[in-house]
Amino acid sequence: xxxxxxxxxxxxxxxxxxxxxxxxxxxLVTQYTEAFDPLIQLPRTTFTKTRTRTRPxxxxxxxxxxxxxxxxxxxxxxxxxxxxxxxACSLPGFVNVDIPYGKTFLIHPVDIDGHCRSxxxxxxxxxxxxxxxPAMWYGLNQRKWLYFHGLNHLxxxxxxxxxxxxxxxxxxxxxxNSTIPCHPAPTALTFHKCKNLKVNNLTLLNSxxxxxxxxxxxxxxxxxxxxxxxxxxxxxxxxHISICKGVEVRDTIIRTGDDCISIVRNSSRVWIxxxxxxxxxxxxxxxxGKSNVWEKVQDIYVNGVHLFNTDNGVxxxxxxxxxxxxxxxxxxxxxxxxxxxxxxxxxxxxxxQKPCExxxxxxxxxxxxxxxxxxxxATKEAIKFACSDSSPCEGLYLENISIxxxxxxxxNVSSYCWQAYGSTRGFVYPPSCLLSNDNFIKQRVWLGxxxxxxxx
Ligand SMILES: *[C@@H]1O[C@H](CO)[C@@H](O)[C@H](O)[C@H]1NC(C)=O
Ligand SMILES: *[C@@H]1O[C@H](CO)[C@@H](O)[C@H](O)[C@H]1NC(C)=O
Ligand SMILES: *[C@@H]1O[C@H](CO)[C@@H](O)[C@H](O)[C@H]1NC(C)=O
Ligand SMILES: *[C@@H]1O[C@H](CO)[C@@H](O)[C@H](O)[C@H]1NC(C)=O
Ligand SMILES: *[C@@H]1O[C@H](CO)[C@@H](O)[C@H](O)[C@H]1NC(C)=O
Ligand SMILES: *[C@@H]1O[C@H](CO)[C@@H](O)[C@H](O)[C@H]1NC(C)=O
Ligand SMILES: *[C@@H]1O[C@H](CO)[C@@H](O)[C@H](O)[C@H]1NC(C)=O
Ligand SMILES: *[C@@H]1O[C@H](CO)[C@@H](O)[C@H](O)[C@H]1NC(C)=O
Ligand SMILES: *[C@@H]1O[C@H](CO)[C@@H](O)[C@H](O)[C@H]1NC(C)=O
Numbered sequence: 001x002x003x004x005x006x007x008x009x010x011x012x013x014x015x016x017x018x019x020x021x022x023x024x025x026x027x028l029v030t031q032y033t034e035a036f037d038p039l040i041q042l043p044r045t046t047f048t049k050t051r052t053r054t055r056p057x058x059x060x061x062x063x064x065x066x067x068x069x070x071x072x073x074x075x076x077x078x079x080x081x082x083x084x085x086x087x088a089c090s091l092p093g094f095v096n097v098d099i100p101y102g103k104t105f106l107i108h109p110v111d112i113d114g115h116c117r118s119x120x121x122x123x124x125x126x127x128x129x130x131x132x133x134p135a136m137w138y139g140l141n142q143r144k145w146l147y148f149h150g151l152n153h154l155x156x157x158x159x160x161x162x163x164x165x166x167x168x169x170x171x172x173x174x175x176x177n178s179t180i181p182c183h184p185a186p187t188a189l190t191f192h193k194c195k196n197l198k199v200n201n202l203t204l205l206n207s208x209x210x211x212x213x214x215x216x217x218x219x220x221x222x223x224x225x226x227x228x229x230x231x232x233x234x235x236x237x238x239x240h241i242s243i244c245k246g247v248e249v250r251d252t253i254i255r256t257g258d259d260c261i262s263i264v265r266n267s268s269r270v271w272i273x274x275x276x277x278x279x280x281x282x283x284x285x286x287x288x289g290k291s292n293v294w295e296k297v298q299d300i301y302v303n304g305v306h307l308f309n310t311d312n313g314v315x316x317x318x319x320x321x322x323x324x325x326x327x328x329x330x331x332x333x334x335x336x337x338x339x340x341x342x343x344x345x346x347x348x349x350x351x352x353q354k355p356c357e358x359x360x361x362x363x364x365x366x367x368x369x370x371x372x373x374x375x376x377x378a379t380k381e382a383i384k385f386a387c388s389d390s391s392p393c394e395g396l397y398l399e400n401i402s403i404x405x406x407x408x409x410x411x412n413v414s415s416y417c418w419q420a421y422g423s424t425r426g427f428v429y430p431p432s433c434l435l436s437n438d439n440f441i442k443q444r445v446w447l448g449x450x451x452x453x454x455x456x
Contacts, residue, residue: 059094059121062087064105071103073129078108089116099160101125109140109186114151114194124160124202130188132165134172134208142184145208149192157200164188164207166233174353175234182353185209185235191217200224206233211256213240214247225252231279233257238280241267250274259284260310269299278308282339284315285329287349289322289363300329307334307375313342316368317349320388321359327367336375338406343370345396345420347388362388368422369397376406382413382430385420394437396422402429 062084064071069080088095095118099105104127130145145164148154164186174182188207191197194217203226204211211227214220227238238254241247242265253276254260260277262284263270277283283302288295307313314331336342345365350356365387382403387393405413417433424432 059096060088060091060118061096061098063098063100065100069103069105071100071105071126073104073106073127075106076108077105078110081105081107082110085112085120088118088120089114091118094119094121096121096123099124099126099128099158101160103127104129106131107146108136109145110147111141111144112146112148112151114148114154116151119153120151121155121157123158124156124162125158127161127163129163130165130186130208132168134169134185137186143186143209144190145186145188147190147192148194149190151191151194151197153196154191154194155198155200156202157198159201161203161205162188163205164211166206166208166229166236169208170233170236173234176232178353187211187213187240189213190215191220193217195219197221198223202226203228204238205229207236209235210237210240210258212238213242214244216243217247218245220244220247222247222249223251225254227252227254227256227260229256231255231257237262238277240264241270243267245269247271248273252276254280256280262286263297263300264288265295265297267297267300270301272300272302273304275305276308277305278310278337278339280310282307282310282312282315282341283331284312284317285326286315286317286363287351288316288318288326289324290319292321292323292359292361295322295324295363296327298325298327298329302329302331302334304333305331305335306337307339307342308337309378310339311341312344313339314344314370314373315341316345316365318347318363318365318388319349320347320356321361322363323361325364325366327364329367330369330371331373332369332371334370334373334375336373336377336403338376338378340378341381341384342375342377342403343373343383343401345385345387345393347393348386360390362391364391365393367395368393369399370401371397371399373401373403375403377403377413378406380405380413381416383415383432385415385417385434387417387419389419392419392421394421396420396434398422398424398428398432398434400426400428402427404429 067080067083069077088097169185174180186208187210190213192215197220199222201224229236236256237258238260241263244267246269248271250273260280413430415430415433421437422434
């Protein structure tokens with residue numbers, strides 16, 4: 001609890017500063033003891049109900065060791081893995097495929113087609129490792145390592161780990177060495193076009209690039225994950241959600257070199273809660289609108305995130321020139337410690353080697369709420385709304401915000417607004433700079449009143 005000292009450091013503190021010190025302190029205490037108790041009680045998940053209803057009496061068990069896997073981390077165990085999967089896939093009913101505890105299986109890039117008779121639970125009790133050497137991807141898709149597609153009712157769990165062995169990929173990244181041209185690197189674990197998917201209780205380590213991606217999926221629950229990579233590892237996003245509908249991510253710890261969670265490309269109904277993030281780049285919506293694409297990200301509810309030493313806190317980033325919407329997005333119950341750019345909307349995002357041209361179109365950002373955000377900022381600008389000239393942000397909403405400086409010497413923090421319209425309620429520090437415009441659509445807070453994965 002040493003961090004509670006922040007409020008005391010300036011000798012010229014006004015009473016208001018003391019007020020939010022108390023406020024931060026009480027939030028820290030309640031959140032550490034009760035974790036993140038959501039303000040709204042959400043209904044129980046469909047999955048819980050389905051599970052209790054359909055959990056079968058018997059389940060076939062298949063182990064990688066039944067298929068002559070060695071599990072010493074040196075032998076190529078790809079073939080046994082594929083054979084175990086093929087067998088599991090062809091059986092009727094429920095099947096467990098076990099990656100045994102205490103062993104390490106070296107698996108080369110695999111593309112698993114999920115048109116199975118069975119409903120499979122992949123139990124990773126031990127460790128799966130990738131080949132260290134990027135040359136092993138020669139002639140293969142450089143973006144994939146463990147790739148599952150077209151599965152319905154897959155569960156991946158077991159308490160084991162998946163290690164991408166990414167060091168050689170990181171050294172070859174253009175983000176690490178700017179003289180090297182940019183080239184793709186694998187996402188460790190990808191689920192594409194999967195439905196009714198659960199990914200629980202796993203550790204994902206040192207991925208080549210992103211750790212876990214859900215693309216074109218529906219009804220996904222990811223929980224009790226630990227995602228770990230060095231802060232300096234390039235583009236090692238924790239969990240990436242793209243073109244998905246109905247995703248819940250909860251009870252997860254993410255410490256990597258890029259976004260803890262990123263949500264992009266036509267995704268909706270995403271519910272994120274009880275996440276610890278940092279180091280890393282925070283929780284990001286986007287980037288959206290790159291290369292002039294149209295996209296829509298909406299109905300996102302982020303409730304209960306502890307951000308620690310991250311490069312951003314909660315962020316929406318769009319490229320100039322895009323189109324579509326980022327709307328109905330709520331960030332609530334957020335605790336920040338020494339976060340750079342705690343609250344940021346950046347419609348001038350440009351992550352390319354050459355500078356980006358100014359353009360006249362933009363992804364429309366509207367209906368974005370920040371409620372109950374407390375903590376400390378590592379930068380002077382604690383709130384930044386850099387919105388598009390051609391399509392200003394509308395319906396921004398701030399309620400009960402208190403972000404103070406993480407360092408005594410930097411003094412007060414401030415807000416920056418450009419073309420940003422909206423309203424505030426309750427206590428807001430740093431003071432809001434939002435422009436109000438009653439003609440703009442009345443703000444409605446999206447609280448995920450139904451569970452994200454319900455009713456799809
Ligand atoms: C590992 O085994 C898989 C499956 O048999 C094979 O496709 C791959 O080429 C093997 N890799 C090496 C380096 O032996
Ligand atoms: C995770 O998996 C381990 C090993 O199977 C098990 O003992 C533990 O209870 C699981 N934890 C959760 C949260 O499911
Ligand atoms: C960057 O890459 C170039 C070309 O591959 C290489 O010569 C140089 O040593 C690398 N620099 C570092 C710092 O690794
Ligand atoms: C939050 O997640 C952590 C794991 O990251 C877990 O230990 C804790 O029990 C969760 N809290 C709640 C309230 O579920
Ligand atoms: C999003 O969906 C729209 C149609 O609904 C499509 O035109 C657009 O290409 C999609 N964008 C992306 C980035 O997938
Ligand atoms: C706070 O964040 C800054 C910028 O990321 C970093 O340089 C500094 O070491 C951090 N302070 C602490 C106490 O971790
Ligand atoms: C874009 O516009 C800004 C502000 O009007 C200006 O400072 C900047 O130089 C322009 N950039 C380009 C690439 O034209
Ligand atoms: C904001 O703070 C006020 C005063 O402490 C409190 O009455 C209100 O419930 C808070 N709102 C939220 C959403 O926590
Ligand atoms: C910090 O903010 C307080 C209260 O708004 C004000 O009295 C004080 O002058 C500010 N200090 C600096 C260095 O701007």
